[in-house]
Amino acid sequence: MSEQNTRDVVEELLRRMAEGDHERVAALFAEPVDWRLDWPDEGHPAVPWIRPRSTRADVADHFRTLEAHHVPELNGTSVAQILVDGADAVVFGDIVQTVRGDGGVAYTSPFALRLTVEGGFITRYHIYEDSLTVARALSLQG
Template identity: 35%
Template sequence: MSERTQTEQTRALVAAFFQEMAATSGDPVAYLADTVHWDIPGATGIVPWIGRRSGKAEAAEFFARFGDYLEPDRFEVHRIVADGPHAVAIGELRSRVRATGRVIESPFAFDLTVHDGLITRYVMFEDSWRVAEATRP
C-alpha cells in the first residue's frame, strides 16, 4: 500500500470514528484495537473520567460512563491531518459537568494512530485546568 493510500485510509477511519462518537446510537469502540493505548491527561484525582486506560475494554468503560459525568453540548472536529498511520484531529467542545452544573469550553487535539484498520493510540489534549475547575466541588 502506498503512503498516500495509507494516509487517506487513516483520515477516513478517524473521521468515521468521530462521527460515531457524535452519534447518539454510534459505536466508537468498534474502531479501537484490543490493545489501544488510551490517555486523556489531567487531574485524575479531581476528574473521574480522564486518565490512562489499558485496552479496548477499559476504553469502552469510558464511553459507557461518560454520560454519568458530562452532558455534551458541542463537539466539533474542525480538521483532521493525517500522515501515514498517524492523525491529529483539532476542534472544540462544550459540555456541562452534571455534578456541578458548570460548563467546560475547550479547544482540543487528538493524537491518533491507526494500524490494520483500528485505532491503536488515542491521546486527547484539552484545557485540563478548565476541566478540573469545572469539576471541582
Template identity: 40%
Template sequence: MTSHSTLPGSAARTRRRTASSVAKFLGLLAGGDLDKVTAVFADDIDWYVPGSASLPWTGARTKGSEVADYFRTLGANIVPEKNVDDIEALLIDGDHAVMLGRFTRDARGTGRTYITPIAMHLQVADDKIVKLHLHEDTLAVAEAYAE
C-alpha cells in the same frame, strides 16, 4: 512537503485507511452506539486523557474493551445534549491523525459550562485505532467540576 496527488502508492493507501478509520470512529461516536465505537479500537491501545482521580473518566487505558466505559463514565458526568464539538481541522499524515478544535461541555454535578481547546492525536494500525491522546485545558475542566 509532498502533495496528496504525488504520494507514493503505499503512503497514499495508509493515509486513506487512517482517514477512513478516523471518520468511522467519529461517525459511530456521533451515533451513540458505544459497542460499535469500541469495535474500531484495537485490543491493545495507548489511550490517555489528562485529569485527576476526581475526574473518573480521565487517565490511561490500555485495552480497547475499556473505551465504551470511558464514554459511559464521561456521559454520566456531563450533559450530553448540550455538547458542542467545534472541529476546526483534521490533519492526517500516514497512520497519524490530529484533530484540532474546541469542546463545550456542561458539568452535570455543578451545572458549570466549560470550553476547552482540544488536540486529539489518533494513530491507526490495521484499520483499528491503537492510540488516542486528548490534549485539553485541564484547569478549565477541573474548575468546572470543583465543589
C-alpha cells in the same frame, strides 16, 4: 495503510462518538491501545473518567463515564481540522460540555487528539485539552 484509510477510520470514530454509541466507538480500537489523556497519572477526583485504559472495554467505559457526568443534549464539541500523515492523524477542535447537576456548569476547552491507525484499528489515542478548565467545572458542580 493509506492516508485515505486513516482518514476514514478517524471520521468514523468522530461519527460514532457524536452518536454516543460507546460499544461501536470501542470496536474501532486495537487491543491493547496506547491511551493517554493530558492529565497527571493520578488523575483528579472530580474527573472519574481519567484513568489508564488499554482495552476496548476500557474505551467503552471511558465514554460511558464521560457521558454520565455531562448533558449529551448540550454537547457542542466541534472539529476544526483533521490532519493525516500516513497512519497518523491529528484532530483539532473545541470541547463544549455542560456538567450534569443542578448547577449545569458549562465549559469550553480547545483540544488536539493524536491518533494512529494500523490494520483498520486505532492503536494510539492521545488527547490534549485544558485539563484545569475541565477539573474546575467538575469541582464546581460537586
